[in-house]
Amino acid sequence: MVGGWTTLLYKELLRFWKVSFQTILAPVVSALLFLLIFAHVLGDNVRVYEGRVGYTAFLVPGLVMMSVLQNAFANSSSSLIQSKITGNLVFILLPPLAPLEFFGAYVLASVARGLAVGLGVYLVTLPFAAPQMAGPAWVLFFATVGAGVLGMLGLIAGIWAEKFDQLAAFQNFLILPLTFLSGVFYSIHSLPPFWFSLSQVNPVFYMIDGFRYGFFGVSDVSPLLSAGVLLGTSLVLGGLTLQLLRRGYKLRY
C-alpha cells in the first residue's frame, strides 16, 4: 500500500507528457519568437541595470520564468476544469484522497510542467543568454517555488471556474496582467512612478526579479526580499487552496 496521491501525481504527469507537443514544445517555440521579435526591435534601444547587461541577455531569464509560470498555471487549471466538465473528477473524489494529497499531486505536476517548459526555453535561448549563471541555486529556487505558486493559482482557478470561459477570464484578467506587469520585458526602474509602485505589489515581479538575480547577480530588489515575498505568497495561497479543498468548495456539492 502506498498513498493514492502518487498515482494521481503520475496521472497528472502523464496527462501533459503524452501531449508534450502542445504542452511543452508549443510554449517553447512561442517564447523563442518573443525573444527574436523583442530583441530585434528593442535590442539596441533599451538599457538595463545601467548598461551592465545587454537587453537580449536580460530578456532571456524573464522569458524563461514567464514560460515556467504560465505553464504551471495552465497545467493544474486545465486539468481540473477538464475533469470537472467531463465529470470524470468523480474518479478522484471517490477514493480516500485527503485534501493535502490532492493538492500535492496537482501542484507537483504543475511544477514539473513549468520546469520542463522553462528548461526547454532556456535551452533554445542559450545562444542569446549570458555566458554563465551567477547563482544556479537561486534560479532553481525561484523557478520551483514560483511554479508551485502558479500551480496553486491554477488549482484555485480550476476549483472556482465552472466553464472554460470563466477559466479564460481568470487567465486574461489576472494571470496575464500579473506576468506582463512584472518586468519580464523591462526593468521596473524604467517605469513611470504609478506603474512602478503597482509592480511592487505584484508577487510575480519578485519571482522574475529573484530568478533574474540567479542569472546576473544583479536585480531590482534584494533576492532575499524576493524569496521572502515568494515564500509568503506560497504559504497564503497554499493555505487558501487547502481550505477550499477541505470545504469541498465547488467540487463536492
Place this chain on the structure above:
Amino acid sequence: MTAAVAIRGLEKSFGTLKALNSVDLEVQPGEFFGLLGPNGAGKTTLISVLAGLARADRGSVTILGHDVVSGFRDARRKLGVVPQELVFDPFFTVRETLRFQSGYFGITKNSAWIEELLVSLDLVDKADTNMRALSGGMKRRVLVAQALVHKPPVIVLDEPTAGVDVELRQTLWAFIRKLNVAGHTVILTTHYLEEAQALCGRIAMLKQGRIVALDTMPRLLDRFRALSAHLRAPALPEQWANQASAHRGDTWTLPLKDYGDLERLLTDCRLSNTPLTDLRLEATDLEDVFLRIMEAH
C-alpha cells in the same frame, strides 16, 4: 453488529428544493438492498452523500461504522460506487482506467483482480481499447469494474443497467449476486422493477426526498396481494362484466381479491354457459406495489 450503512436524520436542500427530507435508514452487512423511486426522488443525492460527493445539511451517514465526513478515509475505502452518469477519462484504455483507479486507493499490485474483473464483466476484448472508443453499455461496465477495483465490502450501484443489453444485464447481475453471496453488501437503484424484485431482499421507496416505504420484498408484495385475471369470452355474467378494469372486444381484465373470487367467477361462467376461450392469471408484482405506494403519497 455494525450496520453496513447507517443514515440518520439526513437532510439536503438545493435552494428551496428539499432533495432529502429527514431520511433514516439502516442497511445490514450482506443485504441486497433496493432503493427505488421516481425520477427526482433523491436516490442519486442520497448516494452522493454516502460517497462524500455531496455534503448533507443535517444528519449523518456511516459506512461500516466510519463517518463519511470525519472518517472519510476508512468510509471511502469500504465503499464502491457506480455513478449514474456515464463518465470516463478519454485519456486511458480500459485496463489503464482500472489500474489508475486501483492506484488512487493505494493498491498498486492488483492485476490479478483487475483481470478477473475484465473477464467477469466481459471486457477482455476491449481491455486495451481507449475509453472513447467504447459503446455506452461497455462504458457502463467499466464503471462497474472501477467501483469494484478495491474490493469494497459495500457496493452501491446507481442504475447500473441503464443502456446495457439483456444478455449483459444477466451477466452483470450474476456477478453482483456472486459478490453478494460472498458477503458484499449491495445497494441498488433501478427503474427496472422486475430486476429489483428478482434481486433485492429489502426495498426502500423514496418520493420527494422522503422514505415512503421500507420493508422486505415478501412483505411489500403481501401488502397489496391481489390477482388479476385476463379472460377471453364473448360476454361475461353481468356482475363480473361491471367489475372489469378493462374490456375490448372479447378480452377482459378482472381484478380479483383472491382465489375464492376466481372460483366464484368460474362457477358463474359455467352456470350461465359462458365459454371461456382463454384465461391467464397475474399476481401482484413490485411494479403494482410501487405504483400503489407512489399514488398514496
